[in-house]
Amino acid sequence: MGKPRIVIMGAGLGGSIAAFEIKDAVGDRADVTVVSQGDVFHFVPSNPWVAVGWRTRDAIEVALPPVYRKRRIDFNGVGVRRVHPDQNRLELNDGSERSYDYLVIATGPELAFDEIPGLGPNAGHTQSICHVDHAEAANKAFERFTETLGPIVVGAVQGASCFGPAYEFAMILDTELRRRRLRDRAPMTFVTPEPYIGHLGLDGVGDTKSLLESEMRDRHIKWITNARVSSTEPGMMHVEEVAEDGSVKAKHDLPFAYSMMLPAFRGVEAVRGIEGLTNPRGFIVVDKQQRNPAFPNVFALGVCVAIAPTGPTPVPAGVPKTGFMIESMVSAVAANLRQLLEGATPTNEATWNAICLADFGDGGVAFVAQPQIPPRNINWSSSGKWVHLAKVGFEKYFIGKVRRGESEPFYEKLALEVMGVPKLKG
Numbered sequence: 001m002g003k004p005r006i007v008i009m010g011a012g013l014g015g016s017i018a019a020f021e022i023k024d025a026v027g028d029r030a031d032v033t034v035v036s037q038g039d040v041f042h043f044v045p046s047n048p049w050v051a052v053g054w055r056t057r058d059a060i061e062v063a064l065p066p067v068y069r070k071r072r073i074d075f076n077g078v079g080v081r082r083v084h085p086d087q088n089r090l091e092l093n094d095g096s097e098r099s100y101d102y103l104v105i106a107t108g109p110e111l112a113f114d115e116i117p118g119l120g121p122n123a124g125h126t127q128s129i130c131h132v133d134h135a136e137a138a139n140k141a142f143e144r145f146t147e148t149l150g151p152i153v154v155g156a157v158q159g160a161s162c163f164g165p166a167y168e169f170a171m172i173l174d175t176e177l178r179r180r181r182l183r184d185r186a187p188m189t190f191v192t193p194e195p196y197i198g199h200l201g202l203d204g205v206g207d208t209k210s211l212l213e214s215e216m217r218d219r220h221i222k223w224i225t226n227a228r229v230s231s232t233e234p235g236m237m238h239v240e241e242v243a244e245d246g247s248v249k250a251k252h253d254l255p256f257a258y259s260m261m262l263p264a265f266r267g268v269e270a271v272r273g274i275e276g277l278t279n280p281r282g283f284i285v286v287d288k289q290q291r292n293p294a295f296p297n298v299f300a301l302g303v304c305v306a307i308a309p310t311g312p313t314p315v316p317a318g319v320p321k322t323g324f325m326i327e328s329m330v331s332a333v334a335a336n337l338r339q340l341l342e343g344a345t346p347t348n349e350a351t352w353n354a355i356c357l358a359d360f361g362d363g364g365v366a367f368v369a370q371p372q373i374p375p376r377n378i379n380w381s382s383s384g385k386w387v388h389l390a391k392v393g394f395e396k397y398f399i400g401k402v403r404r405g406e407s408e409p410f411y412e413k414l415a416l417e418v419m420g421v422p423k424l425k426g
Contacts, residue, residue, distance in 0.1 A: 005099065006033070009090070011106075014302030014326045016064070019032060025335060030341055033100075039077035042132045044131075045323070051127070051142060062399060078096075080093070080107075083103070104298075106304065107268045110266050116230075128261070153254050154190055159317075160193060160264050163199075168364075170216075188221045192223070195313050205367040228241075236255055239252040267284070322356050328350035335424065355367075358387070363383060367380060
């Protein structure tokens with residue numbers, strides 16, 4: 001009888017680190033395989049910089065096959081067409097199959113541009129920074145925009161669950177346009193389903209409401225909250241402003257010469273509609289140990305995990321899965337797989353704590369939420385130029401960590417212990 005087979009589905013921010021940490025946790029007691037759509041890792045938090053030309057694509061990517069070979073982790077870059085959890089197998093895009101004893105789903109989301117007419121960079125009229133391909137296209141569109149200028153609309157649509165990058169991109173655009181002495185010819189409006197600026201899908205963290213409102217006033221950025229985008233056409237976005245009772249409070253026709261709008265997310269096609277595995281949006285249902293209740297040999301982590309909103313809002317606004325929160329899920333999954341291989345019952349729970357650096361190009365806002373979902377033990381936020389420098393440092397650190405095939409070097413673990421922000425409960 002061979003070794004147990006652990007297959008990790010996805011190699012993004014969560015999946016790449018999960019492969020390293022799971023391999024460290026299980027050692028030679030199991031074979032670890034990563035199946036991903038493509039063989040290159042991209043550091044997604046740097047996409048806003050790519051979109052304004054502050055980074056190039058090759059500066060934020062890592063070729064994964066040599067990294068995994070060094071770590072003795074099998075790798076397949078053809079992607080998964082369909083998961084068959086009742087048969088413990090994956091159907092791959094090239095027609096082949098891969099069986100598993102334990103599956104870790106870390107795919108990230110599918111981008112639901114098609115849910116709003118005219119949205120998105122492919123069949124629509126707005127830009128995106130969700131993928132490095134989109135960020136490169138957004139940069140080309142931005143350079144064209146600077147030749148003519150005009151109104152800018154930036155934000156997120158209803159059902160979105162990742163608001164930080166929208167705030168980052170609005171501020172970064174402002175910074176870059178001011179550096180070029182073009183900001184006076186580019187009025188900007190921020191559009192968001194959040195009930196207030198700084199909600200972030202988290203009911204705020206610390207003083208994010210005041211910090212972000214002040215930042216936007218200082219930068220002359222207007223905003224519309226409780227916003228529902230009904231459609232987008234060339235140069236025009238149609239937005240409904242919703243009242244607390246759900247009625248339409250006002251309608252806005254927003255002209256734009258440049259727009260970047262984050263879409264809602266849903267689960268990837270390979271898992272959507274599998275009874276017991278996913279919720280209606282296709283996100284993976286998990287328990288406190290990151291296991292799926294219907295298929296307990298299936299774990300999930302990252303953006304693909306189903307998380308209930310923090311509370312009802314007039315316009316749907318989801319909960320973000322921030323980087324540190326994802327890393328805490330990774331640690332829980334790795335520790336629980338180790339327990340299973342030792343014949344024990346999994347007991348490890350992720351803290352879902354959040355540490356976030358929102359860069360504005362010449363400053364930024366940082367926050368710590370412990371846990372991410374309120375009520376919290378730590379609820380802190382701050383702003384300053386140091387945040388931009390910290391974000392640059394973190395980018396270099398994380399990309400270096402992936403290139404080395406490391407999950408959590410000792411100095412990172414020590415720093416987190418000193419800060420009192422653990423990844424696992426207890």
